[in-house]
Amino acid sequence: MQVFDFAAYARFKWSDMRMILKAMGVTLHVTLLSLAIGTLIGLILGLIRCAKNPIVNKLPLIVMEPLRNSPLIVQLFLVFFGLPSVGIRMKAMQAAVLTLSLNTAAFFAVLVHSSIKSIPEAQWEAGYALGFNKFQIYWKIIARQAIRLLIPQAITLYISQLQCSSLVSFLSLMDLSKAGQQVAQKTMLPFLIFGIVAGLYFVLSFPLARFAKYLEKRIGFTI
């Protein structure tokens, strides 16, 4: 079996490892940037979803539903290969960040909306009865409870988006999974190389998952 052919491991050069580590940087770059942008846009969309006006609060769905109900890979292709035909041309990196940001935003907006909506109506009433106005209640009472529900779910979303970012390799972007493919092909050591690549994804996402667990314990409380 190839796995025990230790001489073959010599085909895996330090330069290959450097390439993988550099690609890990690309993955981190794409992921962190789109998570930041997506969180911001998602927060805005989620807050609009909570508006009282029945027309206004449906508006975000126009962008959210298509993004949530089509595969990310198709969205990436649409932006990178499709948009040029209407005159919008982007570099692979830009297309990747744009698409992943919007995709994250759509899912994040749902989390924001549902966290806010799951704070009981009675909390609002208690706030009003004390004389607070709507914004004071949002800020001092609702947001502070909703964020405790939101954080663990948001981290779960972030972990899943980190892994989905591997799809940007289809835009010929040299991210961690793309580099893995190339090095594996070149060295003919797929078990070793993809093992390393998986390990690196794990190194990025596992601490996040543990952090979510910790937060859940730390700030979770019964309502």
Next chain:
Amino acid sequence: MAMIEVKSITKSFPVKKYDQAAKKYVKDTLTVLRDFSVNFDQEGVTVLLGPSGTGKSTLLRCINGLETIDKGDIIVDGMSVRDKHQLRKIRETCGMVFQQTVLFPHLDVMDNLTLAPCTLLGMSKKDAVERAKQLLDKVGLLSKEKARHNELSGGEQQRIAIARALMMNPKALLLDEITSALDPEMTSEVLAILENLASEGVCMLAVTHEMAFAQHVASRILFMDKGSLVCDASKDDFFTIYRKENERIASFLKFIGE
């Protein structure tokens, strides 16, 4: 001029009604209070009685501006509930406590008490904490200032909610069946607090089914049925003359075991 003047208000809710003929739900309005008037002075304890669904809670919620009224007006201490800019002042004037307690779960007891006065009255944290300690002492829960809502019994939560309402130094307390979710022991704890407050001159408008409370503490009794005021009497008249002469009151009192 009375402190609270309810001037022929009408309040209705949009509801869905099943239309037998059309076999579907149609929009309808349910008028809960019709041309309802009553005045409250800033004195004593007024108990509001009446069968379920007659609009007692709705009346209190209208006074506190939690419901918007369709017609008429309510003037609280010279301010109209129709004036959005006065609502904060009105709610400061009338503190409200609900049947289901709603402490803010993300805050401990002390912060539950100090949040509103610090934010809305510009009270310094130090003054607010001091006042909170006095009030916690008054409701017998000084030792619980660091507790969270889930570390408190239902009765304790209600006592905290009373203290929280008193933090704003209201001229009157609106109490909506604040003991009806509690077991008898906790109920008597809470009623003892109310009785104490009443003896200190805190003015209250209370919806309750606790007849003992009505008999011992109330000075005035209002009896509502189907959205209108059936009787507005002193406690003594209510439990003597009206209970004999008004059939609806007699059957209500019998029904709740008085």
